[in-house]
Amino acid sequence: MVGLAARLLPYALAFFSSLCIMILELVSSRLVAQHVGSSLTVWTSVIGIILGGICLGNVLGGWLADRVEPRRAVGPLFALGSLLVVGCLWINAEVGHIIPAPETINWELRTVIVVILDFLVPATVLGMVGPVVAKMAVEQAQRSGSAIGDVYFCGAIASIAGTFLAGFVLMYLAPSSTIVLLVAAALALLAAALFGQVGGLVLGLLTALLLGLGSIDPLVRSLGLGAIALGSYQINFLALAGNVTALLLGLLGLSSLFAARRQYQALGEKTNGSVGAIDPDAPRPSLSDLAILAFLASLGFMALEMVAGRMVSRHLGSSIYGWTSVIAVLLAGLSLGNFLGGRAANLIKSEKQASWLFLAASVLVLSVLLLESPPRWLHEAFNPGPPRSVLSAAISWSELKLPLLPAITLSWPYRVLLVTTLVFFLPAVSMGTVSPVVAKLAVDRLKRYKRTGTAIGQVYAWGMVGSILGTFLTGFVLIDIIGTKGVLLLLGTSMAFAATVLGSVWHAVWAGVPLGLCVVAFTPLNTFQRMGEEWGIREEKGNPATTDDGFAWIDESKYYFIKVTNEPEPDTDAQKRTLVLDNLIHGYFILGHPERLDYGYEHIYALVAYRAAKAGGKITLAPDSPPTTRKAAARNGASLPDQVFASQAKDKGAGGPDSKNSDKVKDQDKDKTKKATLDQAEKAKNEEEDRHTPVLPKVERSTLKTLFLGGGAYTFQRYMQYAYPGTEVDVAEIDRAVTNANYQATGLPRDTTIRTHWGDARQFVDRNQDTKQYDLIFGDAFNDFSVPWHLTTHEFNEKIAKMMSPTSVYMINIIDVYESDSVALKKAEKIIEDKKITGPAEQERVRRQELDRAHRYGGFLGAWVKTAALTFSHIYIFGTDRNPGSGLRETFVVVASRQPIDFTDLGRRDDDPQFYHNDRRTEPKPYPPDDEKAIFESRSRDIILTDDYAPVENLLAPVAETRADD
Numbered sequence: 001m002v003g004l005a006a007r008l009l010p011y012a013l014a015f016f017s018s019l020c021i022m023i024l025e026l027v028s029s030r031l032v033a034q035h036v037g038s039s040l041t042v043w044t045s046v047i048g049i050i051l052g053g054i055c056l057g058n059v060l061g062g063w064l065a066d067r068v069e070p071r072r073a074v075g076p077l078f079a080l081g082s083l084l085v086v087g088c089l090w091i092n093a094e095v096g097h098i099i100p101a102p103e104t105i106n107w108e109l110r111t112v113i114v115v116i117l118d119f120l121v122p123a124t125v126l127g128m129v130g131p132v133v134a135k136m137a138v139e140q141a142q143r144s145g146s147a148i149g150d151v152y153f154c155g156a157i158a159s160i161a162g163t164f165l166a167g168f169v170l171m172y173l174a175p176s177s178t179i180v181l182l183v184a185a186a187l188a189l190l191a192a193a194l195f196g197q198v199g200g201l202v203l204g205l206l207t208a209l210l211l212g213l214g215s216i217d218p219l220v221r222s223l224g225l226g227a228i229a230l231g232s233y234q235i236n237f238l239a240l241a242g243n244v245t246a247l248l249l250g251l252l253g254l255s256s257l258f259a260a261r262r263q264y265q266a267l268g269e270k271t272n273g274s275v276g277a278i279d280p281d282a283p284r285p286s287l288s289d290l291a292i293l294a295f296l297a298s299l300g301f302m303a304l305e306m307v308a309g310r311m312v313s314r315h316l317g318s319s320i321y322g323w324t325s326v327i328a329v330l331l332a333g334l335s336l337g338n339f340l341g342g343r344a345a346n347l348i349k350s351e352k353q354a355s356w357l358f359l360a361a362s363v364l365v366l367s368v369l370l371l372e373s374p375p376r377w378l379h380e381a382f383n384p385g386p387p388r389s390v391l392s393a394a395i396s397w398s399e400l401k402l403p404l405l406p407a408i409t410l411s412w413p414y415r416v417l418l419v420t421t422l423v424f425f426l427p428a429v430s431m432g433t434v435s436p437v438v439a440k441l442a443v444d445r446l447k448r449y450k451r452t453g454t455a456i457g458q459v460y461a462w463g464m465v466g467s468i469l470g471t472f473l474t475g476f477v478l479i480d481i482i483g484t485k486g487v488l489l490l491l492g493t494s495m496a497f498a499a500t501v502l503g504s505v506w507h508a509v510w511a512g513v514p515l516g517l518c519v520v521a522f523t524p525l526n527t528f529q530r531m532g533e534e535w536g537i538r539e540e541k542g543n544p545a546t547t548d549d550g551f552a553w554i555d556e557s558k559y560y561f562i563k564v565t566n567e568p569e570p571d572t573d574a575q576k577r578t579l580v581l582d583n584l585i586h587g588y589f590i591l592g593h594p595e596r597l598d599y600g601y602e603h604i605y606a607l608v609a610y611r612a613a614k615a616g617g618k619i620t621l622a623p624d625s626p627p628t629t630r631k632a633a634a635r636n637g638a639s640l641p642d643q644v645f646a647s648q649a650k651d652k653g654a655g656g657p658d659s660k661n662s663d664k665v666k667d668q669d670k671d672k673t674k675k676a677t678l679d680q681a682e683k684a685k686n687e688e689e690d691r692h693t694p695v696l697p698k699v700e701r702s703t704l705k706t707l708f709l710g711g712g713a714y715t716f717q718r719y720m721q722y723a724y725p726g727t728e729v730d731v732a733e734i735d736r737a738v739t740n741a742n743y744q745a746t747g748l749p750r751d752t753t754i755r756t757h758w759g760d761a762r763q764f765v766d767r768n769q770d771t772k773q774y775d776l777i778f779g780d781a782f783n784d785f786s787v788p789w790h791l792t793t794h795e796f797n798e799k800i801a802k803m804m805s806p807t808s809v810y811m812i813n814i815i816d817v818y819e820s821d822s823v824a825l826k827k828a829e830k831i832i833e834d835k836k837i838t839g840p841a842e843q844e845r846v847r848r849q850e851l852d853r854a855h856r857y858g859g860f861l862g863a864w865v866k867t868a869a870l871t872f873s874h875i876y877i878f879g880t881d882r883n884p885g886s887g888l889r890e891t892f893v894v895v896a897s898r899q900p901i902d903f904t905d906l907g908r909r910d911d912d913p914q915f916y917h918n919d920r921r922t923e924p925k926p927y928p929p930d931d932e933k934a935i936f937e938s939r940s941r942d943i944i945l946t947d948d949y950a951p952v953e954n955l956l957a958p959v960a961e962t963r964a965d966d
Contacts, residue, residue, distance in 0.1 A: 006140070007140060009136070010133040010134070010136040010137035010140075010147075010151060011133075011137065011150055011151060011154040012154075013074055013129065013133045013136075013190075013194075014129075014130065014133050014134070014137075014151045014154040014155045014158070015154040015155065015157065015158040016158065016186070016190055017078075017081075017126055017129040017130070017133075017155070017158075018154070018155035018156070018158035018159050018162070019158040019159070019161055019162045019165075019186075020081070020085075020126065020162070020183050020186055020187055021050070021054070021123065021126050021127075021159075021162070022158065022159040022161075022162030022163055022166070023162045023165060023166045023170070023179065023183050024050075024085060024088075024119070024122065024123075024126075024180070024183055025046065025047070025050050026162070026163065026166040026167055026171075026324075026327075027166060027170075027171070027176050027179050027180060027183075028046050028050065028088075028115070028118065028119050029042055029043055029046050030171070030176040030789075030947075030948075030950075031088065031089075031092050031118065031176055031177075031180070032046070032092065032111075032114050032115055032118060033762070033789075033790040033947060034096075034231070034232055034790070034795060034947040035092075035095060035096050035110075035114050036107070036110060036111040036114055036760075036763070037759075037760030037761070037762040037763045037766075037790055038760070038762075038788060038789065038790045039559075039734060039759075039760045040475060040558050040559055041107075041108055041111050041476075041760075042111055042115075042760075043323075043475075044306075044471055044472060044475040044476060045111050045112050045115045046115055046119070047302075047471050048468050048471045048472050049112070049115045049116055049119060049120055049123070050119055050120075050123045051123075051302075051464050051467045051468045051471065052120065052123075052464070052468050053119065053120045053121070053122070053123025053124040053126075053127055054123050054124070054126070054127030054130075054464050055127065055460075055461050055464030055465055055467075055468065056124045056127065056461075057123065057124040057125060057126065057127020057128040057129075057130070058127050058128070058130055058131055058457050058460035058461040058464055059457050059458070059460075059461040060124070060127075060128050060457075061127065061128030061129065061130060061131035061132050061453070061457055061460075062131040062453045062454045062455070062456055062457015062458060062460065062461070063453070063454065063457060064128060064131075064132060064257075064453070065131050065132045065134075065135040065452070065453025065454075065456070065457070066135075066450065066451055066452070066453040066454050067261055067264055067265075068257070068260040068261050068263075068264045069260060069263075069264055070132045070133070070135050070136045070139075070453075071136065071194075071196075072196065072256075072260040072263075073132050073257065073260060074129060074132055074133065074136075074194050075190075075191050075193075075194030075195035075196060075200060075253070075256070076191070076195070076200075076252075076253035076254065076256040076257045076260070077125060077126075077128055077129050077132065077253070077257075078129070078187045078188075078190040078191040078194065078253075079187075079188070079191035079195070079200065079203075079204065079249045079250055079252060079253030079256075080125050080250050080253045080254060080257075081122065081125050081126050081129075081187045081191075082184045082185075082187035082188040082191060082204075082207060082246050082249060082250065083184075083246045083247055083249060083250025083251075083253075084121055084122035084125055084250070085122050085180060085183050085184040085187060086180070086181070086184045086211075086242075086243050086246045086247075087121075087122070088118050088119060088122060088180055089177055089180055089181075089230060089231075089233060089235070090230065090243075091117055091118050092118050092231065093230045093231030093232075093233065094231070095114050095117050095118065096231075098117065099113050099114065099117075102763065102766050102767045103767050107759055107760075107763050127464075130151075130155065130456075130460055131453055131456045131457040131460055132453070133151060134147075134148060134151045134439075134453075134456045134460075135452050135453045135456060137150065137151050138443060138452055138456070139452070143346045146342045146343060146345070146346055147342070148342055148345065148436045148439045148440050148443070148456070149338050149339055149340075149341050149342010149343065149345060149436035149440075150338075150339065150342055152335070152338030152339075152341075152342065152432075152435060152436050152439075153335050153336075153338040153339040153342065155335075155338075156331050156332075156334045156335030156338055156432070157331075157332075157335045159327075159331045159335075160328050160331045160332050160335065163324055163327045163328045163331065164324065164328055166179065166324075167321070167323070167324030167327075168321075168324060168413065170182075171951055171954070172951040172954040174215070174949070175233075175946070175948040175949035176948050176949065177230075177233040177235070177948050178215045178217075181211045181214065181215050181239055181242070182211070182212070182215050184207075184211055184242075184246060185207070185208045185211035185212045185215070185242070186208070188203075188204045188205075188207035188208040188211065188246060188249060189204060189205070189208040190204075191204040191249060191253065192204025192205045192207075192208065195253075195256070197256075199252060200249070200252055200253070200256070203245055203248055203249040203252060204249055206245050207242055207245040207246045207249050209242075210238055210239065210241045210242030210245060211239060211242035211243075211246070213238055214235075214236055214238035214239025214240075214241075214242055215239065220236045220238060223238075225237045225238055227240075228240065232795055232946065232947045232948055233948055287442050287445065287446075287455065287458050287459070289351060290351070290438045290441055290442050290445075290459060291458060291459065291462040292462075293351065293354065293434065293438050293498070294434070294435060294438045294439075294459045294460075294462045294463040294466065295462045295463065295465055295466035296466060296494065296495075296498055297358075297361075297431055297434035297435060297438070297463065297466070298435070298462075298463035298464065298465075298466035298467045298470065299466035299467065299469055299470035299473075300361065300365070300431055300466075300470065300491050300494065300495060301330070301334065301428070301431045301432070301467070301470065302466070302467045302468075302470030302471045302474070303470040303473070303474040303478075303487060303491055304330065304365065304368075304424070304427060304428065304431065304488075304491065305326060305327070305330050305470075305471075306470070306471060306474040306475050306479070306487075307368075307474065307479070307484045307487050307488060307491075308326045308329075308330060308420070308423075308424045309322070309323055309326045310479060310484050310558070310561075311368075311372055311391060311423075311484055312325065312326055312391060312416070312420055313560075313582055314391075314484075314560075314561040314582045314583065315389055315391040315392045315394075315582070315583055316391060316392070316394055316395070316416055316419075316583075317582060317583075317584065317960075321412065321413045321416050321417075321953060321957070321960075322416055322420075324413075325413070325416045325417040325420040325421075326420055326424070328417070329417070329420045329421050329424050329425055329428065330424055330425075330428040331428075332421075332425065332428070333424070333425045333426065333427070333428025333429040333431075333432060334428050334429075334431070334432035335432065336429050336432065337428065337429040337430060337431060337432020337433040337434075338432045338433075338435065338436055340429070340432075340433050341357070341432060341433035341434060341435065341436035341437050342436040342440075344357075344433060344436075344437060345436050345437045345439075345440035345441075346440075348437050348440070348441070350441075351441065351502055352502050352503065354434065354437050354438070354441075354502060355498075355499045355500075355501075355502035355503030355504075355507055356499070356503070357430070357433045357434050357437065358434070358495045358496070358498040358499035358502065359495070359496065359499035359503070359507055359510060360430045360433075361427070361430040361431050361434070361495045362492045362493075362495035362496040362499060362510065362511075362514060363430075363492075363510070364426050364427040364429075364430045365427050365430075365488060365491050365492040365495060366488065366489075366492040366513075366514060366517075367426070367427065368423055368424065368427055368488055369485060369488055369489070369536060369537060370536075371389070371390045371391075371422065371423045372389050372390070372391060372423060372485075372536075373389065373485065373536030373537070374388075374389075374536055375534060375535045375536045376533075376534050376535075376536070377534065390419055390422055390423055391419050391420070391423060392419075392583065393419055394412075394415035394416050394418070394419045397410065397415050397418070397419070398410055398415070398961075400418070411957070411961060412957050412958075412960040412961040413957060435459070435463055438459055439455070439456055439459045439460075442455040442456070442458065442459045443455045443456060474487060475558060476558065478490070479556065479557070479558045480556075480557055480558050482522070483539065483556040484556065485521065485536075485537055485538070485539070486521060486522065489514060489517055489518050489521050489537060490518065492514040492517075493511070493514040493515055493517075493518055496510055496511035496513075496514050496515070497511055499511070517535075517537055520532050520535065520537060520538070521537045521538055529541065539554050539556065540554055541554060542554045542563070542564060542745065544744050544745045546566050547566070547568060547575060548566065548568070549565075549566065549567055549568070550565070550566060551563060551564070551565055551566070552564040552565065552566045552577060552744075552745040553741050553744050553745035555737050555740070555741060556737075557735050557736075557737035557738075558735075559734060559735040559737070559738075560581040560582055560735055560737065560738065561581070561582050561583075562579075562580070562581060562737055562738060562741045563579075563580040564577055564578065564579055564580070564741055564744075564745035564746060565577070565578045565580065566745075569590070574590050574591065574592070574593060575590070575591045576588055576589075576590050576591075577589050577590075577591060577713070577745060577746045577747070578713075579712060579713040579738075579741065579742070579746065581738065586712045586713060587599075587712040587713025587714075587715045588713060588715065589713045589714070589715050589718070589746045589747065591746070591747045592747070593693075594718040594719055594721070594722040595693065595694055595696065595719065595722055595723065596693070596694070596719075597694065597715065597716070597719055597915060599715075599891075600880035600891065600917055600922065601813045601880055601891040601892075601893050602715065602716055602719075603907075603915040603917065603922040603924070604878050604880070604893040604922070604924050605716060605778065605811060605813075605893065606694075606716075606719065606723070606913055606915065607906050607907050607912060607913060607915070607922070607924065608809065608811060608878075608893070608895055608901070608903075608906075609720070609776055609809075609811075610697070610912065610913055611901060611902065611903065611906065611912075612775070612776060612807070612808075612809040612897075612901060613702070613704055613724065613775065613776070615807065615901065615902065616775060616805075616807040616808075618702060618703050618704045618775050619699050619701070619702045619703075619704065619724055620699065620700045620701040620702075621697055621698065621699060621700060621911075622698040622699065622700045694913055694914055694915045694916070695913065695914035696723050696913050696914075697911050697912075697913060699723060699724050699725065700725075701725065701726055702724035702725060702726040702727045703726065704720070704724055704726075704727040704728065704775050704776060705727075705728045705730075705772075705773065705774045705775050705776075706720055706727060706728065706729050706730070706774060706775065706776045706777070706778065707730045707731075707732070707772075707774040707776075707777045707778070707803070708729065708730070708731045708732070708777075708778045708780060709732050709761040709777070709778065709779045709780060709781050709791065710731075710732070710733060710734075710761065710779070710780040710781035711731045711733035711738055711739055711742070711756060712738075712780055713742060713746055714731070714739075714742050714746065714748050714754065716778065716780070717729050717731060717754050718748070718754070721753065721754070723913070728753075728755075729753070729754045729755065730755050730757065730772075730774075731754060731755065731756045731757065732757050732759070732760075732761040732763075732764040732765070733756055733757070733758055734758070734759060734760055734761070735758070736758050739756050739758070760788075761781060761788070761791055762788075762790050762791060762796060762799075765796070765799045765800065765803065766799065768803065769799045769800075769802045769803055770802065772803055773803060773804070773805055773808075774803055774804065774808060775805065775807070775808050775809075776808065776809055776811070777800060777803065777804065777808065777809070777810045777811070778811050778812070779791065779810070779811065779812030779813070780812070780813060782812065782813065782814055782815065787860070787952045787953070787956060789945075789950040789952040789953070790947070790950070792860075792863075792864055792867070792945045792950055792952055793867070793945045793946050793947050793950050794867050794870055794871065794944060794945060794946050794947075795946065795947045796947075797867065797868055797870070797871040797872070797896075798871055800871075801871050801872070801898075804898070806898055806899060807897075807898075807899060808897065808898075809895060809896070809897045809901065810872070810895075810896040810897070811893060811894070811895050811896075812864075812893070812894055812896075813891050813892065813893050813894075814860065814861050814864060814891070814892045814893075814894060815889065815890070815891050815892075815959065816857065816858055816859075816860050816861040816889070816890075816892060816956070816959055817857035817858060817887060817888065817889050817890070817958065817959055817962060818857060818858040818861060818879070818884070818885055818887070818890075818892075818931075818935060818939065819853075819854040819857055819858070819885055819886070819887030820854070820884065820885025820887075820931060820934060821851060821854065821934065822885070823854070823885050823886060823887055824850045824851050824853065824854035824887075825847060825850065825851070827850050827887075828846050828847040828849070828850035828851075831846050831850070832846055854887065855938060855939065856958045857887070857939070857958050857959065858935060858939035859939060859940070859941055859943075859954075859955035859956070859958070860952055860955040860956050860959075861877075861892055861894075861935055861939065862935045862936060862937075862938075862939030862940030862941065862943075863940045863941065863943040863944070863945050863952075863955060864894065864945065865877065865894060865935055865936055865940065866936055866940040866942075866943070866944060867943075867944050867945040867946075868894065868896050869936070870944070871896070872896035872897060872898060873897070873898050873899070874896070874897050874898070874899065874900050874901065875894065875895070875896055875932075876894070876895040876896075876901065876903065876926040876927075877892060877893075877894055877895075877926060877927040877931075877932055877935065878892065878893040878894075878895070878924045878925070878926060878927070879891075879892050879893075879924075879927065880892070880893075884927050884928070884931050885931055885934075889959060889962050893924075895926075903925070903926055905923075906923065906924055906925065907921065907922050907923040907924060908921075908923050941955075943955070
């Protein structure tokens with residue numbers, strides 16, 4: 001192979017190997033979820049262990065590149081990679097039988113073991129490709145710095161492409177197992193092209209063909225091919241044949257590597273004896289100083305990536321779009337930095353010249369703080385009102401307006417991508433410039449010793465070690481201890497000190513800036529606290545005892561930014577506490593009033609729970625159980641909107657009723673006595689309290705056992721124990737800090753009989769599905785931005801069903817949009833009338849357009865209902881909007897059971913609990929058959945959610961876009 005193709009080959013190989021690694025990395029968290037759930041622990045373990053495998057592969061690849069002809073190594077490496085990627089599915093299917101049972105091992109350790117068994121070896125082999133192709137590029141290039149930078153650049157670009165391809169396209173179009181087979185097919189195709197022998201060519205092409213065709217579901221169905229069960233996957237016989245040929249291809253690749261090694265050794269024995277040759281095994285210059293620089297740069301980059309993920313989640317929710325945007329933007333910055341660093345490396349001859357790269361990184365890392373939390377004084381100088389993060393602009397930024405060009409409409413994924421780019425792209429660029437420079441300096445030191453591969457491999461490896469430490473240290477420790485702002489300050493200071501050590505006194509001048517900010521941010525003095533809040537580098541502190549409008553609690557964990565706000569209720573002594581996780585309201589609790597439920601969906605929960613408990617004989621009513629008539633009608637009732645953005649709650653009236661008692665205090669004369677005035681105020685206070693109080697049946701005793709998937713504000717948990725004395729409550733809550741916030745600020749006593757089990761809800765279910773039975777199970781872990789997909793699947797429903805008796809009920813709340821065809825057609829007719837459209841064809845186009853728009857919504861609701869129907873015989877859908885199919889974003893409650901439930905006159909019978917919302921008694925009705933059928937058939941898109949295929953983020957993307965209308 002000669003000419004242009006030969007020169008481009010190393011860069012093409014770097015691109016395709018990185019593409020395959022990134023797709024595998026994004027899919028891997030889905031594969032292991034059936035064993036360990038899906039949480040920050042899982043994500044961190046996947047990232048850290050795959051990086052660890054790449055790190056080990058870099059070392060081995062560097063060693064290999066100096067001991068075989070690089071062009072003879074890449075084909076066999078891709079062949080081995082194809083075999084090992086296919087092997088991921090087989091190992092993952094059996095890993096549950098290999099490792100200890102969930103109840104016998106720490107869950108974090110279990111997660112690490114599962115990920116290691118599944119992905120460490122494939123990542124190691126694919127990681128060996130990098131140093132091999134980098135040596136190929138250096139040997140044929142005139143400038144080693146540019147060559148190394150371009151290899152880094154191509155790899156980073158491929159990682160971006162893999163991120164978007166997997167996150168935005170493949171995970172919606174195909175099951176996870178199919179995506180893995182496609183990656184293996186791509187690697188087999190590369191092996192066939194590069195093997196250099198007929199056997200490798202034939203086996204590679206055959207493997208790619210069989211795996212590719214076996215991944216096309218319509219083709220497999222049309223051929224009527226059977227399949228075998230591989231854990232939760234179904235592998236058809238066409239793909240199974242591809243697995244067999246992949247095994248043969250991998251074994252051929254391994255034998256070819258040994259053959260290439262023997263041939264290179266024979267050639268080396270002839271050349272080492274020539275006059276003037278340097279013994280490759282002679283003592284060589286140390287690379288330790290360069291290794292430290294590579295380590296620090298990579299550690300900083302991964303710490304920035306983890307912080308970016310938390311900050312985006314804080315403002316925009318945690319979803320595949322958020323993480324995909326973070327990974328893509330930072331990799332794009334890294335790739336541009338690699339490209340620029342490669343050009344700079346041609347001019348840099350020593351480490352001291354690299355000091356300016358670290359200085360630029362320090363400045364740009366601190367700029368993230370400026371954009372995420374602008375100082376109050378700076379914000380007020382340009383824009384009155386409270387400071388607002390650039391990241392939160394995605395909520396309302398529905399159009400991108402450019403000079404001299406028409407406005408570009410932005411869907412939700414691209415809004416997230418845009419704001420993430422504005423905040424994090426340039427810092428990533430600055431950090432990406434370091435690695436090519438360090439690698440080029442290492443190559444220069446060892447090139448005369450014929451250890452170019454070793455030099456590149458060591459720099460790669462120490463960079464990966466830094467990446468691993470940055471991932472685990474930031475994700476598991478630093479964010480919990482000092483928060484995201486603290487991590488950024490620490491990172492900026494570290495980069496500044498590195499610049500100072502390498503540079504001069506001028507670098508030390510800048511280093512004093514981040515160091516001073518660290519003093520302000522971390523010193524526990526009130527003066528520094530106030531100063532830090534003003535400058536945006538410290539969070540406000542809450543006061544749990546406050547009775548004023550303000551914060552009762554503020555904390556940041558590795559999962560959430562947690563706030564509890566306090567708001568005095570008008571005309572009462574009650575204090576309303578609001579729990580906000582990231583930027584979404586997750587619950588209200590009125591201190592001292594566990595009977596109060598202010599969410600519409602909680603009223604449905606309560607009414608359904610009463611009917612189910614009564615029918616199952618789990619409660620004993622007191623002799624005088626029928627509730628008395630409500631003493632006072634609600635007046636001026638204010639709606640508490642379902643999970644609105646915290647920053648918008650007051651604008652939408654979520655702060656409670658604005659009542660001045662003008663309708664309660666009548667004909668007051670100026671000469672009324674002080675006592676009469678006080679009596680009237682007391683009466684108004686009692687009426688105000690009464691209108692919030694539900695009327696509950698008197699329950700003498702309860703034997704209910706309940707499970708809550710998600711703790712939230714522990715509102716409904718406390719209601720159940722208040723309304724049904726003796727009820728047992730278990731809560732599966734992923735974040736200890738959420739429970740602690742309730743202890744501190746929402747009145748949850750530490751000695752409560754509510755049993756909280758910390759960890760992923762699926763982990764709890766896995767451990768207890770064969771030992772615990774519950775009468776009522778409440779799923780309250782979903783919201784419109786962040787849905788734990790692994791709690792939506794058929795396999796999870798089957799586990800839940802094992803924890804239910806024949807009379808048990810499973811309830812979940814889902815935020816989605818459902819617009820019926822009739823409503824959509826009415827909107828179409830309104831458009832036709834308003835625009836005076838007369839042509840039949842144009843009228844029909846408008847109707848079809850409105851129907852298509854309506855059918856974009858309700859995908860997640862429909863898919864969940866269709867999936868649940870495979871497990872539960874009876875499904876009932878309730879909406880919190882009074883008009884089914886109105887097209888508004890709302891909270892749906894889906895009730896699943898094995899036996900039918902009587903919901904006739906729900907909320908209207910004399911013995912039903914009585915709740916009021918907006919001056920009206922809550923009387924929910926299940927969706928009628930026509931709407932239920934539409935949701936089940938057309939809105940579901942015929943999707944069954946499984947552990948192998950659950951595109952919930954894609955289904956909910958249209959719902960996320962409606963946030964711009966808030």
